[in-house]
Amino acid sequence: MDELLEQLVEECRGCTSQGKVATYIPELAKANPEELGIYVLQSDGRHCQAGAYQKRFTIQSVVKPILLLLALMDNGEDYVRARVGVEATGKPFDAINMTDQTLFSDHINPMVNMGAIAMCTLIKGSSYEERFQRLLELTRKLAGDPEIRLDEAVYLSEKRTGNKNRALAYLLKTYGMIEDEVEEVLDCYFKACSISVNSKDLAHIAFVLANRGRLPQTDERVFSRRYAHYVNAILMTCGMYDGSGDFAVNVGVPAKSGVGGGIMAVVPTRMGIGIYGPSLDEKGNSVAGIQVLKGLSERMYLSIF
Numbered sequence: 001m002d003e004l005l006e007q008l009v010e011e012c013r014g015c016t017s018q019g020k021v022a023t024y025i026p027e028l029a030k031a032n033p034e035e036l037g038i039y040v041l042q043s044d045g046r047h048c049q050a051g052a053y054q055k056r057f058t059i060q061s062v063v064k065p066i067l068l069l070l071a072l073m074d075n076g077e078d079y080v081r082a083r084v085g086v087e088a089t090g091k092p093f094d095a096i097n098m099t100d101q102t103l104f105s106d107h108i109n110p111m112v113n114m115g116a117i118a119m120c121t122l123i124k125g126s127s128y129e130e131r132f133q134r135l136l137e138l139t140r141k142l143a144g145d146p147e148i149r150l151d152e153a154v155y156l157s158e159k160r161t162g163n164k165n166r167a168l169a170y171l172l173k174t175y176g177m178i179e180d181e182v183e184e185v186l187d188c189y190f191k192a193c194s195i196s197v198n199s200k201d202l203a204h205i206a207f208v209l210a211n212r213g214r215l216p217q218t219d220e221r222v223f224s225r226r227y228a229h230y231v232n233a234i235l236m237t238c239g240m241y242d243g244s245g246d247f248a249v250n251v252g253v254p255a256k257s258g259v260g261g262g263i264m265a266v267v268p269t270r271m272g273i274g275i276y277g278p279s280l281d282e283k284g285n286s287v288a289g290i291q292v293l294k295g296l297s298e299r300m301y302l303s304i305f
């Protein structure tokens with residue numbers, strides 16, 4: 001398997017030139033577009049890796065399933081479902097997804113920005129700093145990595161430039177879908193997106209979702225089977241932004257991408273996969289990362305369809 005991963009990374013590295021690193025958050029523009037790494041953790045405990053799997057990068061949207069898990073763990077499914085919908089928007093991650101009609105909770109999806117901003121308000125904590133710390137703790141626990149930290153430079157860069165997210169948050173406030181101070185909620189969202197991880201961390205988090213809520217090795221249950229089912233289902237339909245349909249056809253597993261270049265892919269009962277490849281296609285997905293996953297899925301029959 002190590003050889004297969006090495007081979008896929010070499011084969012797919014060429015397509016990094018077909019994409020571009022994200023620049024709308026200035027700090028992300030510093031990434032090297034040619035980097036590519038993968039880490040796979042399998043249900044029998046074996047793991048394998050290739051390329052830049054140790055490289056740290058910001059989690060960005062890959063934090064959204066973790067936010068959703070924490071919101072579910074804190075409030076239960078009915079409460080969360082009444083406030084954040086599950087239907088794919090079919091639009092880009094930062095789309096202002098509305099017409100002149102009133103915005104309803106069913107219009108917002110937890111895997112795109114508007115839904116994720118709303119979910120920050122669902123996490124329990126006496127302050128937004130405490131909410132963020134709880135999210136960071138859960139991320140560390142799922143990844144089995146106590147070293148996971150906030151990337152301060154990316155956080156400040158996004159806070160300074162994130163006006164589209166401000167617009168989304170004010171829309172949520174206008175329609176009574178968030179009550180708290182917009183800047184406080186956004187501060188938690190920007191910090192959440194700026195958690196620094198590597199491919200191994202993403203593979204471990206994906207593994208827990210694949211393993212229906214139980215950690216590798218200890219088998220400790222962190223969340224219920226039902227929440228794993230709920231999150232994986234949403235990842236399948238909306239995890240790869242408005243490229244989710246294509247990804248379902250070509251790769252066929254629940255996954256979440258982020259504009260930092262990460263992809264976390266969940267192969268239910270079999271494995272967790274973490275990818276780093278910061279060169280993105282026009283939808284914001286790692287160009288080479290998708291190709292590596294497509295190759296791996298074809299050769300190991302990973303598609304759930």
Ligand code: GLU
Nearest residue numbers: 060061093113193258259
């Ligand atoms: N922090 C990014 C934003 O809100 C996350 C976007 C993404 O990874 O999709 O713009």
